[in-house]
Amino acid sequence: MVELNFEKQGGLIPVVIQDFKTKEVLMMAYTDITAWKLTLKTGLVHFWSRSRKKIWKKGEESGYIQEVKEIRIDCDEDSILIKVRQVKGAACHKGYRSCFYRVLQNNKLKKDGEKIFEPKEIYKD
Amino acid sequence: MVELNFEKQGGLIPVVIQDFKTKEVLMMAYTDITAWKLTLKTGLVHFWSRSRKKIWKKGEESGYIQEVKEIRIDCDEDSILIKVRQVKGAACHKGYRSCFYRVLQNNKLKKDGEKIFEPKEIYKD
Numbered sequence: 001m002v003e004l005n006f007e008k009q010g011g012l013i014p015v016v017i018q019d020f021k022t023k024e025v026l027m028m029a030y031t032d033i034t035a036w037k038l039t040l041k042t043g044l045v046h047f048w049s050r051s052r053k054k055i056w057k058k059g060e061e062s063g064y065i066q067e068v069k070e071i072r073i074d075c076d077e078d079s080i081l082i083k084v085r086q087v088k089g090a091a092c093h094k095g096y097r098s099c100f101y102r103v104l105q106n107n108k109l110k111k112d113g114e115k116i117f118e119p120k121e122i123y124k125d
Numbered sequence: 126m127v128e129l130n131f132e133k134q135g136g137l138i139p140v141v142i143q144d145f146k147t148k149e150v151l152m153m154a155y156t157d158i159t160a161w162k163l164t165l166k167t168g169l170v171h172f173w174s175r176s177r178k179k180i181w182k183k184g185e186e187s188g189y190i191q192e193v194k195e196i197r198i199d200c201d202e203d204s205i206l207i208k209v210r211q212v213k214g215a216a217c218h219k220g221y222r223s224c225f226y227r228v229l230q231n232n233k234l235k236k237d238g239e240k241i242f243e244p245k246e247i248y249k250d
Contacts, residue, residue, distance in 0.1 A: 014139050025141055071228065073234055074224040100198070
């Protein structure tokens, strides 16, 4: 298996998720070695959830899973770029296509992104 | 100033750098509060270098600076996406346009990116 530098950051590597068609950056999160192997094995993006302290199959609850289309590794082997097909069109738990749905303008955050679903209709607790 | 969650990761926030025209993801690195303020103030991307433990104006040695075109903040205020004009066309210290110049294929890394410069001609020591 290609060697990645998990040691640099305490066992975690940042992962940038990009839509393989539109090239929109959808989100970034972290993977550990287990989530990384699961991503490679299943072709579906898995992360390590720092808040829940567990492996997190992206979309496991919501159905908004991410199918791996291409994986790129950076020059230092300490970050990963995954191009995906975003199933059902939304990556953000707040219902937007991208987690980066707010743009900084005049020192304020302005919404500038497509809302795909209402979170309260998807997450039941 | 817009409040970002620097506490979550020991004072650092990951920053994804994307070419504002081609939408190619060029690199990712980290910012601290000082580098963040410098980025906002100067319109040029600054990071915190974890290896050198200092503020790092991107391109300060090589001239391959990054001009800020748009800044987006994610849903949790713990990661940043900056769309840039990459001056002189290369973001990677290995001479490539993007740090993600290698694609994972059949468990091997295959070069798939444009080389813009020869590092030994740019970095003198």
